[in-house]
Amino acid sequence: MSTKRTQGVLAIVLAATAGAFLPVRTAVLEYPCRAGSDTATLALNVVKSGLAASDSAGSLEPQDVNASLVTDSVTCQAIVNSYNAARVGADSLLRVTSGFVVRAVIPSADTAYAMYLPATPGPPARTQEVAHFDKAFQLLLIQAGLN
Amino acid sequence: MFLRRQLCYGMLALGAVACEADRSATGPGGHLPGPPVFEAITQPTVSLTLTPTSSYQNLPRDSVVYYPKYTLVTVHATGLLQEYYSDAAGWDTLRGRSIGSWDAAGGYSQAYGCNGNVYVGFADPGFVGFCRGAGDTVKHDTYTAQLIVKGTGTVGWDRGPVTDLAFCDKPGLPPCFVFTGSHTVSITPEPVNFDVTANPTTANYKDTVTVTATVSPGQVGTLNVPWTIDSVKWAPAFGTQTSPCQWSDFVTSNPGTRTCRKPFTRTGTLTVFATVNGVAAQKALTITVTPPQLNVTAAPASVTPSQNVTFTASVTPSTITWNLSTWTWRPDSGTGGISAPCNWWEKTCSRGMSKSGWMRATAIIGEYTLNDSAHVSVVPCLTNDSILDDSRIRRKLSQAWNNSNSNATASQRLEQWGMRVRLPDGRIVDSNFTNLPGATPCKAFDEQLFNPNSIGTVLLTWHTHPFKPATKGFSAWIPAPPGELLPIGPAGCPTGQNGGAFPGPSDADKNHPYQQIIVDKTNAYWIDHPPTNFNQLANLVYQTKRRNKCDILTYN
Numbered sequence: 141m142s143t144k145r146t147q148g149v150l151a152i153v154l155a156a157t158a159g160a161f162l163p164v165r166t167a168v169l170e171y172p173c174r175a176g177s178d179t180a181t182l183a184l185n186v187v188k189s190g191l192a193a194s195d196s197a198g199s200l201e202p203q204d205v206n207a208s209l210v211t212d213s214v215t216c217q218a219i220v221n222s223y224n225a226a227r228v229g230a231d232s233l234l235r236v237t238s239g240f241v242v243r244a245v246i247p248s249a250d251t252a253y254a255m256y257l258p259a260t261p262g263p264p265a266r267t268q269e270v271a272h273f274d275k276a277f278q279l280l281l282i283q284a285g286l287n
Numbered sequence: 288m289f290l291r292r293q294l295c296y297g298m299l300a301l302g303a304v305a306c307e308a309d310r311s312a313t314g315p316g317g318h319l320p321g322p323p324v325f326e327a328i329t330q331p332t333v334s335l336t337l338t339p340t341s342s343y344q345n346l347p348r349d350s351v352v353y354y355p356k357y358t359l360v361t362v363h364a365t366g367l368l369q370e371y372y373s374d375a376a377g378w379d380t381l382r383g384r385s386i387g388s389w390d391a392a393g394g395y396s397q398a399y400g401c402n403g404n405v406y407v408g409f410a411d412p413g414f415v416g417f418c419r420g421a422g423d424t425v426k427h428d429t430y431t432a433q434l435i436v437k438g439t440g441t442v443g444w445d446r447g448p449v450t451d452l453a454f455c456d457k458p459g460l461p462p463c464f465v466f467t468g469s470h471t472v473s474i475t476p477e478p479v480n481f482d483v484t485a486n487p488t489t490a491n492y493k494d495t496v497t498v499t500a501t502v503s504p505g506q507v508g509t510l511n512v513p514w515t516i517d518s519v520k521w522a523p524a525f526g527t528q529t530s531p532c533q534w535s536d537f538v539t540s541n542p543g544t545r546t547c548r549k550p551f552t553r554t555g556t557l558t559v560f561a562t563v564n565g566v567a568a569q570k571a572l573t574i575t576v577t578p579p580q581l582n583v584t585a586a587p588a589s590v591t592p593s594q595n596v597t598f599t600a601s602v603t604p605s606t607i608t609w610n611l612s613t614w615t616w617r618p619d620s621g622t623g624g625i626s627a628p629c630n631w632w633e634k635t636c637s638r639g640m641s642k643s644g645w646m647r648a649t650a651i652i653g654e655y656t657l658n659d660s661a662h663v664s665v666v667p668c669l670t671n672d673s674i675l676d677d678s679r680i681r682r683k684l685s686q687a688w689n690n691s692n693s694n695a696t697a698s699q700r701l702e703q704w705g706m707r708v709r710l711p712d713g714r715i716v717d718s719n720f721t722n723l724p725g726a727t728p729c730k731a732f733d734e735q736l737f738n739p740n741s742i743g744t745v746l747l748t749w750h751t752h753p754f755k756p757a758t759k760g761f762s763a764w765i766p767a768p769p770g771e772l773l774p775i776g777p778a779g780c781p782t783g784q785n786g787g788a789f790p791g792p793s794d795a796d797k798n799h800p801y802q803q804i805i806v807d808k809t810n811a812y813w814i815d816h817p818p819t820n821f822n823q824l825a826n827l828v829y830q831t832k833r834r835n836k837c838d839i840l841t842y843n
Contacts, residue, residue: 182794182825189831193790193810196758196765198833231783250762259794267729267781268793272764280764284773284781285793286702286752286807287730 173209173216174238180209183240183256190270190283191244191254200246210241210253218277219255226279233264239271251275259285330358330476330565337405337444338469339368341462343455348406348443352474354436357411357513358565359477362432364391364405364417368466375461377454390426391470392419394448403447405430405470410438433477433508442472477507479514481563483570490551491604492579492653498532498547500570502563505543514563516545523555526654532557551576552653579607581657583648589664589676590640592843596663597637598629600648609652618644619678624665624843640665642843643678668837674747674802675813675832678842679717680707684749685840687719688806693753697728698774704731704750706801708743715746728753730779747802754788755808771808790831797827804839811839 174180188202210216216238224235239255246252253273260266268285333352354360368389372381393404401418408414417430448464450456455463480503490496502514516537521530532547539545551574558571580603585596602609614629614636624642640663647660664678674680687703704726705719725733731750739745755771757764766787773786780786791812792805798821803814813830832839 178822178825185826185828186789186791186794189791189829190789191759193812193831194757194759194764196760198836202828226785227783234783246759248761249759262782265782267779267786268789268795269781269783269786270789281757281766282781282783282786283756283789284729284786285789285791285795286754286773287779287793287795 171216172213172220172238172241173211174240175209175211179258180240182258184209184242186256186268186270187242187244187254191246191252204247206245207242210243215243215253215277216241219253219271219273222273222277222279223255223271226282234266253277330354332473332475333440333442334471334473335442336469336471337442339403339444339446339466341373341446341466342403342448342450342464343446343462345446346444348408348441350439351442352440354409354438354440354476354565356562356565357435357437359433359435359479359507359510359512361475361477361507362407362415362434363473363475364407364430364470365428365473366391366468366470367426367428368468368470371465371467373455373462373465375452375455375463377452386464388426389466390428391430391472392417392423392427393445395419395421395423396449397421398451399447399449401447402445402449404445405472406443406445407432407440407472407474409436409440411436433510435510435513440474442474444470476564477504477512479504479512479564479566481514481561481568481570483557483559483572485557485572485574488573489575489577491577492552492655493550493607494576494604495548496531496551496574498537498549498557498559498572500537500545500559500561502543505541511542512564514561516559516561517567518560520558520560521555522558523553525553528553528555528654530557534559553578578655579603579609579652579657581648581650581652581659583646583659583661585646585661585663588662588673589666589669589678591667591669592641592665593639594665595637596640597635598646598648598661599635600650600659601634602650602652602657607652609650612649612651615647615649616644617647618642619682665843667841667843670832670837670839672813672815672830674815675804675811675839680747680749680804681839681842683717683719684804684806684811685842687749688751688753688840690719690721691751691753693751693808697754697770697772698777700728700753701726702728702731702751702753704748706739706742706745706749707747708739708745710743725778727777727779728774729777729781733778745801747804748799749804749806752788752805752807756788756790756810758809792829794824797824797829806834806840808834810834 184207188205188207191205192200192202219241220236220239227234239257242254244252244254255271257269259268269282271282272280274280331352335351337346339346370386370389372378372384374382391405394402405417407416416432450463452463455461483500486497500516502512505512516534519530519532519534531549531551536547537545554576556571556573558569560569582601584599590596600611611631611634613631616625618624624644626639629636643663643665645660645662647658650657664676666676666678666681669676683705687705690703692700704723707717709715723732724736755767757767773780773788788807790810796805800817800819802817805812811832818824818827
């Protein structure tokens, strides 16, 4: 079985699992890794700059962060699922089916993941968000952009 | 009567010019008086016809013209008479026969000299013409004389040819000869143009300007056109001032050109009054003088406390001699802030600084009192960025931050916004704007309700994000305290729970064409190269300045 086929099966399994978290109207299979040249570049830069600015030591620069856009749908789906799992109750309207998933490698630190969600006018309206995950895809925190 | 009325109007016009000049003496930047009204009074031209009919008939020398001042004129006498023997009996068979043509120079005899000739004369130089020379028998249709004359001009015809015949040209006897035809005499002053120019017309303070007065033509034949510069009037743009060029300062370069070379120190209108070929003439021109410029610099413009700043005063143009009058130090707050005052004799002054403020220099150069200032920023720490190290910006940022209620509960915090803007009148001001419409804890203002560009040209803006973003330790995130989570509901705030502040400008923040500083509790973000179009947003690079390393909200 090829790797690609394995990933496809996994994606279906994960997507089926994630269905519990999705709003009904979006409960369709979509590719969970968002792409698109301009926004993908923006996502990478937002995540790199945000991680650098969050460095408690104050020494990290954006160019120190090795970031790449994740195109592996298994990983993206895991990230999406993790994000949606945290969106419960009234927040369930904010669940997503895809996002710009970024894998970031910070020197002397663990690999991390972040999902960039651009602002959308809605409904439901969404401010720009960056959600951070650990290497096990556990959601750590959500950051919203202020205007 | 008509001429008199014209002169009166001319005098009224000249009077109006004087009034205008007085009113316009308002100081630097005032309007110049308008150009003087020029009343042209032309010299008279004469043309008359002489019709002598007999050799015994004088046409008296009548006054026909008057030139009060030396005037270069051309005198023409044209036309030939036809001479006949008269009916005097003594002519016998010659009676009535044609002799031939007779010109304006008449005849000549040893005994009587010129006779039967057109006479033109002036008070100065006297006889002008015309007189046949001895032995000259050629008849000419036209005689011309060019000369400089003055006073009353008389024209007549002296009888002739004069003979000793007994049967004619005596009382009671017929004339000896008769004539048909006529001579025409014209006296025409030479037309001469008068002009005054300056080079350059725009000069720096104390630059030498050459004022050139010219008449054209300067010469007619071998004669120089008579002209004099009678006076010069100078109407400076402000105040009063003796004319840099007096009438006596003009020197002759050639018969038609006189020049005055003098330094000019202020803008004004120079009017040269002259008498040109007997006629009063005047010409005005504007000379624009760029005032000297005093420039004060402070280097470096931003320092940490006790560091030295060198103040330098210089003047443009650099060729002039000048002295400073005073240095004046004015701290942005309180008093002091400089290790010792700068002295007037120090055009370069280096002092230790402990407060931000303005150093102002004053110099009096000629009629100009010049001022210029330079600002010095004293800040506890330097970022080596001229904007972020500007204490005026830091002060405004600090004020904006203090107005943000950054320690209140999340929903009571308020983003604050300010900008450096060039107002329509050219002034550049730094201003914070409180209570902007639509301001929330997560949004500085509603762009539908407030447009910064409506105030002027936006040069730089700043606003606050009054929250503490989470930080990332060596291996784990350190969440911001619960009180730092963003409120839900206000415009610009997240719609979901548990959202913290992102450390940096949002995508919406980035989408502006001006420089921006954004401050949160951890960092300042400096967009010094803003995008010029939407496509640049994705790759926009900005600087992050950690407040715990160098807080750009601090200043002295």
